[in-house]
Amino acid sequence: MAGVTGRLVRGWCLRAVRSSLQVPAQLHMSKTAMGASQKDFESAVNQMKLLKKDPGNEVKLKLYAHYKQATEGPCNTPKPGVFDLINKAKWDAWNALGNLPKETARQNYVDLVSGLSSSSDSSSQVKPEADRKQAGYETLVMTSEDGITKIMLNRPTKMNALTTQMYQEIMLALEAASKDDSTITVLTGNGSYFSSGNDLTNFVISPDELEERARRGAILLRDFVGCFIDFPKPLVAVVNGPAVGISVTILRLFDLVYASDRATFHTPFSHLGQTPEACSSYTFPSLMGPAKAAEMLIFGKKLTAAEACARGLVTEVFPDSTFQKEVWTRLKAYSKLPRNALRISKQMIRNHEKEKLHAINAEESRILQERWQSDECMNAIMNFLSRKAKL
């Protein structure tokens, strides 16, 4: 079962890349003065079709981008819509190559494929356990087993603070999980923290970049939260330790939230000169009442796991010593329930609010775009980075 799940998870994107890697009939067989010849390039394209092991999303995007650059030159197609995640990721990868010459792109493509072929030759010795792990994520560990796809935040030394790359990888992981044959998707953290929220070094930029970075940050935030609003299967948060900022507010978009009694829940937005996100300006008051929501979202009160459970943000709290064992036993049992029934029931519960949530998400992102450019926010970030402030 685990093997089938793994193959399907890996299949979705590999198929997409392969179909975009068809060799056009009109390719000429000319040898360039420098770098890979057209023939080398074509044979690399054919080699890709025979590749048995999924090289991971990051490599696939690189291959796609260099293939397009080598055959069509700089990206000149309209940017796909924000919810067309796969095509948008492909477009971004191609567009990032700018004016890279076709010959260089061709050489890079050939080099990439040759690296993949040699590593797949030695892959017969890979242990089955490692095989369950999805390749291609640098900041996450993604595994699929027993009907459960697990996405684990993997920056334990930085308390799983969320970098731009991490937001993007989580979106790709959710997109893959939504299409695989698992029943349940889980998000958890590696190490002592669930997540310390947005990585504050995302704000380390020069003043002349601020406006553009705030604009891009707001788009990223809207897309990221949008993936949770639209996620079609039961989504479970396994909150292994303290959670801060967006890793707290996003929880209301999960179907189950299991927390260790070591976890705390903290949204210090005002301290950072910022405002709530992930639809929490609507979901928290409707969940716990406006007075309790204000305590968290305006005044930054830190809750224990028991308090968060009493307010309806957490489904159940477990002693830390038995947390992993109890939670995974429970989830494995749930994952054996009829998959389609779970999925349809989730959608029946969530669909009433979807449109409203997307509108709130867009508005919160717009307001944060302004906040990020404020002195209040900049001073708070500088205080954290110079260690004058710790939450």
Ligand SMILES: CCCCC/C=C/C(=O)SCCNC(=O)CCNC(=O)[C@H](O)C(C)(C)COP(=O)(O)OP(=O)(O)OC[C@H]1O[C@@H](n2cnc3c(N)ncnc32)[C@H](O)[C@@H]1OP(=O)(O)O
């Ligand atoms: C584009 C989408 C935007 C979405 C908007 C989201 C907003 C939010 O999420 S707001 C919340 C932002 N988070 C924070 O303000 C937390 C800041 N971190 C802390 O206050 C503390 O680090 C701590 C309480 C989380 C943990 O304290 P402690 O146990 O004392 O550990 P350290 O501070 O020594 O942390 C170890 C290591 O990790 C780095 N780090 C931790 N959190 C963050 C972070 N959020 N951003 C950047 N870096 C973080 C910390 O700097 C340490 O690094 P080194 O000094 O290099 O060891």
